Amino acid sequence: MSTPWHVLGAGSLGTLWATRLARAGLPVRLILRDAERLRSYQAAGGLTLVEHGAATTYAVPAQTAADPKRIRRLLVACKAYDAESAVARLAPRLSADAELILLQNGLGSQDAVATVVPQARCISASSTEGAFRDGDWRVVFAGHGFTWLGDAGHPVAPIWLDDLQAANIPHEWSTDILTRLWRKLALNCAINPLTVLHDCRNGGLEQHQCEVATLCAELAELLERCGQPAAALDLQQEVERVIHATAANYSSMYQDVANRRRTEISYLLGHACKVATRHQLNLPHLTQLQQRLVEHLRSLGLPSD
Numbered sequence: 626m627s628t629p630w631h632v633l634g635a636g637s638l639g640t641l642w643a644t645r646l647a648r649a650g651l652p653v654r655l656i657l658r659d660a661e662r663l664r665s666y667q668a669a670g671g672l673t674l675v676e677h678g679a680a681t682t683y684a685v686p687a688q689t690a691a692d693p694k695r696i697r698r699l700l701v702a703c704k705a706y707d708a709e710s711a712v713a714r715l716a717p718r719l720s721a722d723a724e725l726i727l728l729q730n731g732l733g734s735q736d737a738v739a740t741v742v743p744q745a746r747c748i749s750a751s752s753t754e755g756a757f758r759d760g761d762w763r764v765v766f767a768g769h770g771f772t773w774l775g776d777a778g779h780p781v782a783p784i785w786l787d788d789l790q791a792a793n794i795p796h797e798w799s800t801d802i803l804t805r806l807w808r809k810l811a812l813n814c815a816i817n818p819l820t821v822l823h824d825c826r827n828g829g830l831e832q833h834q835c836e837v838a839t840l841c842a843e844l845a846e847l848l849e850r851c852g853q854p855a856a857a858l859d860l861q862q863e864v865e866r867v868i869h870a871t872a873a874n875y876s877s878m879y880q881d882v883a884n885r886r887r888t889e890i891s892y893l894l895g896h897a898c899k900v901a902t903r904h905q906l907n908l909p910h911l912t913q914l915q916q917r918l919v920e921h922l923r924s925l926g927l928p929s930d
């Protein structure tokens with residue numbers, strides 16, 4: 626049997642990956658938070674993927690972190706703020722040649738994970754696919770997209786990309802994954818916080834072009850300073866293009882706040898501000914944006930980290 630895919634986190638992206646891998650006949654094991662979630666999952670009978678309006682249930686076997694079997698391939702599909710502790714719990718189960726695929730948005734969590742499992746190969750991913758949960762153990766495939774995978778320390782592509790091919794998961798091996806992650810982070814920093822503060826869809830930012838342009842200039846300065854000039858290239862034009870192309874959508878941060886969920890601020894704007902401080906770079910508008918967002922989250926009684 627080929628190496629099983631252990632999928633940590635049965636949320637939106639975890640389910641999207643687990644169901645497509647299982648549909649292709651590949652061995653998949655879900656890792657759930659605790660025995661109670663495992664019982665709930667077993668009662669539901671599997672993971673349901675809703676695609677083009679049609680729902681299909683896949684009886685993917687599940688376990689908790691307490692299962693004793695070794696893990697060689699782990700897809701980490703939790704939020705950035707949960708990744709380090711979730712992986713630390715599984716560290717004793719990882720084989721000497723273990724590989725982790727990190728689906729987290731933003732930056733910071735990938736390094737935190739790599740530190741707790743120094744023996745494992747950590748592959749980062751940046752995805753434009755979109756999925757959301759419309760019930761327990763049910764996920765809607767909302768936006769077809771693409772996933773770039775890469776390992777900043779080791780440019781050779783892993784053989785299991787064939788599994789992604791078989792599962793029809795659109796992907797590409799990237800030798801500049803850090804540039805992709807920084808570019809996405811910059812886009813998210815220029816768009817997401819403003820949609821929360823102005824209480825608008827992405828398209829609403831067309832009324833705030835000056836504010837967006839000022840942030841893009843500071844973000845480009847930051848990218849240049851941290852050795853990512855390619856991620857800074859035409860940033861403002863790209864941000865304006867995304868705002869226009871996704872005008873009717875609510876940003877992921879807007880949706881988190883609207884649903885009273887913790888945001889990934891520390892791995893997006895928080896990370897950008899932290900790196901700017903490390904480089905002694907003064908970015909007043911970005912700093913002020915972070916302060917405004919933190920205050921706003923606190924005023925709503927939501928976590929601000």
Ligand code: NAD
Nearest residue numbers: 634635636637638657658703704705707711729730755756
């Ligand atoms: P989600 O909240 O839907 O799913 C995360 C899951 O991880 C939850 O079910 C949670 O219970 C589980 N989890 C957390 N800690 C765990 C633990 N210790 N053990 C087992 N399970 C645990 O999140 P998501 O939307 O799938 O996002 C995951 C990451 O992917 C985020 O960083 C997000 O920004 C990124 N992303 C999401 C999308 C999307 O469309 N949903 C698109 C691109 C990137």
Ligand code: KPL
Nearest residue numbers: 812813816817871876877
């Ligand atoms: O990725 C996004 C998000 O909402 O998180 C976009 C659509 C690019 C807005 O930043």
